[in-house]
Amino acid sequence: MTDVPNDRELVLSRLLDAPRNAVYRCWTEAELLKQWFAPKPWNVSEAEVELRAGGKHNITMQSPEGDAMPAQGICLEAVPGEKLVVTDAFRAGWEPGEGGALYGCDCHLRR
Numbered sequence: 001m002t003d004v005p006n007d008r009e010l011v012l013s014r015l016l017d018a019p020r021n022a023v024y025r026c027w028t029e030a031e032l033l034k035q036w037f038a039p040k041p042w043n044v045s046e047a048e049v050e051l052r053a054g055g056k057h058n059i060t061m062q063s064p065e066g067d068a069m070p071a072q073g074i075c076l077e078a079v080p081g082e083k084l085v086v087t088d089a090f091r092a093g094w095e096p097g098e099g100g101a102l103y104g105c106d107c108h109l110r111r
Contacts, residue, residue, distance in 0.1 A: 021081045028084060033059065042069075051078040054094060057086040073097065 026032045030047035038061040046060040055075040073088035088097045
């Protein structure tokens with residue numbers, strides 16, 4: 001975690017009473033990610049997770065009416081059981097994402 005966010009950084013923190021390996025698995029295993037990532041009544045229809053720098057991190061959420069909301073990104077860093085950093089500023093092959101903003105999920109799991 002960043003100690004002092006700058007004026008353009010949003011930091012969200014959540015302390016979970018759960019084993020760190022279980023939390024990591026929920027973020028990194030596609031079948032587990034599908035179970036919780038989308039707000040109900042939406043669901044995750046597709047999830048691709050490649051745990052390596054430059055690996056795919058693509059999630060498609062789907063509405064009850066069938067509308068799809070794809071989120072294509074890449075993994076920047078994955079330390080098994082400890083840390084996951086992803087962004088949608090880039091896509092597979094380091095292609096620029098549509099939004100162009102660099103943000104991501106930096107999950108630090110404490111013991």
